Amino acid sequence: MENKKGNFDLAYLKDNVSRTVFSSPEVGPKIAAVFMSEILNIPVADLVDALEIRNNNIRYDGTVVGSEIDLNYETYNSKIDIELNMKNSEYSYNKNFVYTYQLLLHNIKNNKDYKNMKPVYQINIDGYDYFKKNDLMYYSTLMEVKYHIIENSYINIYHFNVLKVIEMDYNILERNEIAKILFLLTCKDEELTDKMIKGDEFLMAVKKEIQRISGEKNWADMFLTNEEIYKIEADESYQKGMEKGIEEGIEEGFKQGITKGIEQGANNKQIEIAKNMLNLNIEIDTIIKVTGLTKEVIESLNK
Numbered sequence: 285m286e287n288k289k290g291n292f293d294l295a296y297l298k299d300n301v302s303r304t305v306f307s308s309p310e311v312g313p314k315i316a317a318v319f320m321s322e323i324l325n326i327p328v329a330d331l332v333d334a335l336e337i338r339n340n341n342i343r344y345d346g347t348v349v350g351s352e353i354d355l356n357y358e359t360y361n362s363k364i365d366i367e368l369n370m371k372n373s374e375y376s377y378n379k380n381f382v383y384t385y386q387l388l389l390h391n392i393k394n395n396k397d398y399k400n401m402k403p404v405y406q407i408n409i410d411g412y413d414y415f416k417k418n419d420l421m422y423y424s425t426l427m428e429v430k431y432h433i434i435e436n437s438y439i440n441i442y443h444f445n446v447l448k449v450i451e452m453d454y455n456i457l458e459r460n461e462i463a464k465i466l467f468l469l470t471c472k473d474e475e476l477t478d479k480m481i482k483g484d485e486f487l488m489a490v491k492k493e494i495q496r497i498s499g500e501k502n503w504a505d506m507f508l509t510n511e512e513i514y515k516i517e518a519d520e521s522y523q524k525g526m527e528k529g530i531e532e533g534i535e536e537g538f539k540q541g542i543t544k545g546i547e548q549g550a551n552n553k554q555i556e557i558a559k560n561m562l563n564l565n566i567e568i569d570t571i572i573k574v575t576g577l578t579k580e581v582i583e584s585l586n587k
Contacts, residue, residue: 295472295507296370304497306355311490316357318461319407334359353383363387365406372412384439408443420448474503515574
């Protein structure tokens with residue numbers, strides 16, 4: 285393959301498709317094994333048969349909310365949480381972080397279980413560069429700050445940066461199985477995808493499984509459209525606007541301040557989203573559907 289940058293427009297598989305692929309008995313365990321092989325430096329073949337998928341609801345206590353992780357695998361000596369993160373948000377990051385501790389506590393039934401705890405490995409597949417260091421993989425754990433001594437190995441958090449894949453040379457991509465998987469999951473250009481996975485029987489099987497699960501014939505149709513992505517961003521922005529509005533409202537006092545803060549926070553963000561969509565030459569009717577703003581307001585932003 286030609287030695288050049290693998291630049292392509294970052295896309296996202298539809299949520300139900302990506303999660304189903306990772307949990308598919310046909311290809312899911314091997315995908316997880318490829319990531320764990322990189323982390324543990326153990327051959328994929330030695331891991332794939334040891335991986336067992338578990339219920340993704342990891343609630344161990346009725347008082348804990350938000351306990352459904354994306355993918356949950358387990359081996360005889362470890363627990364694995366795979367999280368697919370399209371956008372960087374404090375809410376999602378905090379939830380993912382708490383998941384690691386919930387998994388750690390999940391099998392603690394009595395005092396003896398503390399002697400046989402399984403370490404937790406969280407694999408975050410990010411559509412952004414969380415640490416902004418332009419690296420493919422980052423690793424975090426509990427560590428003494430001054431001397432950089434790892435305190436224990438029970439919590440292990442990995443971030444895999446999809447943005448790094450976009451700029452990689454093709455010849456480097458071809459030699460990196462993780463990068464090729466990330467490429468396959470985020471490139472809706474079928475011609476580029478087929479070039480990248482040509483001759484790789486496993487990745488060709490993953491692509492076939494994606495097509496089977498999605499039910500779509502056109503490869504690009506298996507990915508989120510710009511309108512769907514903006515709708516997700518709008519929903520997240522609305523939530524953030526509500527949270528900020530409530531904080532401002534409490535400071536100003538009681539119900540009137542809260543209501544005003546919520547409305548202002550949400551409206552400002554919808555205007556920001558509308559401006560971005562106008563810059564992408566998206567039709568006004570689509571912007572109205574996504575943001576809820578009036579045609580007059582949107583047209584005024586374009587002046």
